[in-house]
Amino acid sequence: MFFRFDDDEWDVEVWVSDGTVEGTFLVKDVNPDTTSWPNELTDVDGTLFFTAENPEHGRLLWVSDGTEEGTHCVTDNSVYSLNDYPVKLYNFNGRLMFWMNDGIHGMELWSTNGDEDSTYMVTDLYEGPEGSIYDWTTVMAHIDDTLFFTARDSLHGNELWCMKPKITGIDQDIKQEGQLTVWPNPGNGDITVSFSSGEKAGIIITDIYGRQIFNKKNINSGEIKLHIERDGIYILRLTAVNRIYTKKVIVKGDK
Secondary structure: OEEEEEEOOOEEEEEEOOOOOOOOEEEEOOOOOOOOOOEEEEEEOOEEEEEEEEOOOEEEEEEEOOOOOOOEEOOOOOOOOOOOOOEEEEEEOOEEEEEEEOOOOOEEEEEEOOOHHHOEEEEOOOOOOOOOOOOOOOOEEEEOOEEEEEEOOOOOOOEEEEEOHHHHOOOOOOOHHHHEEEEOOOEOOEEEEEEOOOOOEEEEEEEOOOOEEEEEEEEOOEEEEEEOOOOEEEEEEEEEOOEEEEEEEEEOOOO
């Protein structure tokens, strides 16, 4: 069992217990300077997800297998808004769903298996920086393989939505890494983008401020070579039929 506990030495952190004194201990001191204020502790088939903050990352999404070595940030804060950190964590058939603002799309629905490569935005319901949930307000539930949630788009107010894996790409057997690959990453700006959606797609690349540096539609499935001029962190977004994949691209070093 995972729980939050505040003692005189560690402040408020995540602890784990098997019901015995010997089996009760601190999982990890996420913020050595003060409390990490862990929140939204969510069990996904024995793996713990939670949000917490420390001086290096701010408040972001963490994952833990119950050991100190197995407790780490799912992503770093280099491309995510510190004001709109992950919220509304939810276990959907063994995969974590949550809402997050990546600094480009506003608060949208994301999914992860616990590592950065498997973390992606499921869909951009409200295109642009507004986001499809307002003031972090949404409710999620599921029946069998259908996810229900409240959200808005550019045409409707707050309404009930539903998604199925075959429509959204949430299915556990579908992994983003197999659909979209970028290499070298990190690299010097000359990158190859490979995707195997089996259909034409569009690619948009933006910097961390949301400025668009590349936009091309109707690209055939396969490989495309691109060049990014300036060092920095970018978000590559590939949109195919009924699927959206995102990838963080890091450009640094000699051109």
